[in-house]
Amino acid sequence: MTFYVSRHMYTHKIMPTRILVIGAGIAALSLAAHANDDCEVIILTKTTPADSNSMLAQGGIASAYLPDDSVQQHLQDTLEAGAGHNDAIASEAIIREGKAIVLNLLKHGCPFDRSPSQQPYLGKEGAHSQNRIFHAGGDQTGRILVQYLIQQLPKNIQFIESAQVLELIKSADHQRCIGVVYKNSLGELISIKADAVVLATGGCGQLYPVTTNNKTLTGDGLMMAYRAGVKLVDLEFIQFHPTLLINHHRVFGLVSEAVRGQGAILEDEHGRAVMAGIHPMADLAPRDVVARALQREALNGHQIYLNIRPVQHFRDHFPTISKLCDQAQVNLDEGKIPVAPGMHFLMGGIAVDDNAQSSLPGLYAIGEVACTGLHGANRLASNSLLEGLVTGKRVAMALGTCQIANSPTAELSPSLQIEVPNLSLPTLQNWLNEALAIERNAAGLIALSKKLEQLHCQITHYADASPEQIEIANAYALAKLMTQSALLRDESRGSHYRTDSPQRCDKWQGQQIVHQRGRISIVENPRILNSCTTSNFAHC
Known part of the structure; x- marks a missing residue:
């Protein structure tokens, strides 16, 4: 039933029980791909499924595969990069489940780059101790994975494009999220009720002038959740990627860490290797270390370049970056790409449990908008797509047939x-x-x-x-x-x-800053605290 009311009310659509997903990146598509066939899923996207950070992801998916690598080694790298602020229990589970998902994708023909013997080519990125980055199309992993997952979706998945979601709808007793209000391309305000609402809205890169993020990422999902009384945590942890292609004061896009993984070197205008002596891993140090080093070089008047001469067949391995260089009028034959840091990823977000459930029943959060504990104070390269695949699947499994007993029907009208x-x-x-x-x-x-x-x-x-x-x-x-x-x-x-x-x-070890209902508090998280007190990792 649909009825239209006055201009300052909203069009109310009564729809069947379903899972409602806000956002259309890897996390959302993983949920949709794993949802039961008899469970109708609606995916609302602000513009189109092509507009997401996942589509821009160049590097790949981190997962242990080689004989001398392991889940534990991947975990150790993750915790060391995270600077003592990870939840080790959550991190180990995500990394382990992620490996199973990646192996399943490999088995079922996901077009990862492979050798003639059909073994995957594995790259190496910053702060990784092993080659464990699965990639596709050289530097087009995100786009290819999104397209692959969309092709796998069953018929019970419906996309609604150009839907700018505005507010969450709660039950009359404030105890449950039961839907959303969104604005369509005609300017109409429409509400949809659902058994479960899943935020997969990404981060907030557009809060900064230089960013790798899609133009739609303005923190909408985070603030919708906050206005509904949901806990947000770790908002001070904002990752800046060291190498964005910037020429003539214009940002053209990301230059993946995989380029440095294949031997490229960060140098100044005189050819000086700027990461030498800064960190034992030099150009492949954790992102926060490299970004700060490049920032200081810039403040001292130096222009930073990525020397790509050590990378053989650059255009073949990195077609996306090569096109960006062409657009920026950077001559790759000279072997230098001008780079500078830019905002890349928000480690904090909506506080969730191990099933991606937020502090408001009925509301889930997956992907970058959520804070799972995996990334700590600094995300390890290529763990984001892995996290999205895992958390999307988890929500699909947790919701099962999406029939929730005694789901409330009375609603609290949201502020418009x-x-x-x-x-x-x-x-x-x-x-x-x-x-x-x-x-x-x-x-x-x-x-x-x-x-x-x-x-x-x-x-x-x-x-x-x-x-x-x-x-x-x-x-x-x-x-x-x-x-x-x-x-x-x-x-x-x-x-x-x-x-x-x-x-x-020491006073901050295991402490999280929490925002909820207009209040800010410092809360000890035992799982973060215990990640250090019970481990021998150097980050502690």
């Missing part, structure tokens, strides 16, 4: 108004890039917080708000939370580097 700041997205991006980027300090964060708090906001009904106003509202609200977290954690750990507190502090 949002605070829109008197601020442009480029201005917000520049503010965060100045104070909440690779390096931060208390003075800069306090100044940023004051600027954000003093902004005038206009209460606007969703029916009257443009897509851009909705995005800046979410980005602005998330920026305030991220700034609060970064100011509160007065230590340096992984991707969170405070120049005024450059060392790790």
Whole structure:
């Protein structure tokens, strides 16, 4: 049944019981591929399935495969990169389950790059001790994997494109998420009820002027969850990828770590190897280490290049990057690609349990929007696609036939108004890039917080708000939370580097900063704390 009401109400659609997924990246597609055939699944996407970070992923999927590699070695690399802030129990389970999924994809013909003997070509990336990166099309893994999974989807999966999801709908007793309100391409507000709502909305790269992220990533899913009272954690941990192709002050895209894995070297304009002596792994050090080193070189007036001369048959191995270089008018015959760091991944997000359940029953979160404990304070390269595959499958298995007993029917009408700041997205991006980027300090964060708090906001009904106003509202609200977290954690750990507190502090070990219902608190997570106290890993 459908009925239309006044302009400041919403079109109410009563739909059958189903799983409702917001987002269409790897995590969402993994869920859809593993859902029961008798369970109808709707996937809402802000634009099209082609617009996701997964489509842009170049490197691949990390998974132990070679005889001298193991799940435990992969786990150790993950924990060491994560700077003592991982949940080791969750990490080990994701890595182990991920290996089984990758082997199954390999068995069933997923087009990973292979040798003539049909063995997979395995790359090596930053902070990995072994070659364990499965890739496809050279540097087109994300796009090829997305296309492969879409081809495998059963008929019970429905996509709704150009759906800008606005708010979560809760049951009348506030105890359960039972649907969402979204705005379609005609500007109509529509609600869908569901037995289970799954956020797979990705991160927030568009809060920064230089980013690897898709243009749609403005933190929408995070702020929808927050407004519904859901816990957000670890928002201070923001990863900057060391090597984005930037020429004439324009960002053209990511230059995968796999290039350095094949021997490329980071050098300045004089040919000096800038990572020499910085870290034992040099150019393949963890991303936070390399990004900080390149940032400091830039502050000292140096231009950084990736010397690709050691990489044989570059265009064959890296066709996507080669096209980006052509677009940027970078002559690959000269063997140098100009690079600089840019925002890449949010390690924090919606706090979830081992089945991806959030603090609000009925609401799940998978992929980058969730904080599973795998990434700690700094994500290990190519663990993101692995996490998406695992968490998507987990939710599908947990929901089973998606028939949830005693699912509430009475609903609490969500607020259809949002605070829109008197601020442009480029201005917000520049503010965060100045104070909440690779390096931060208390003075800069306090100044940023004051600027954000003093902004005038206009209460606007969703029916009257443009897509851009909705995005800046979410980005602005998330920026305030991220700034609060970064100011509160007065230590340096992984991707969170405070120049005024450059060392790790014992008082912060195992502590998470939690945002919920307008409050901020510091909570001890025993599983993070025990990951260090019961292990012998160097990161502790």
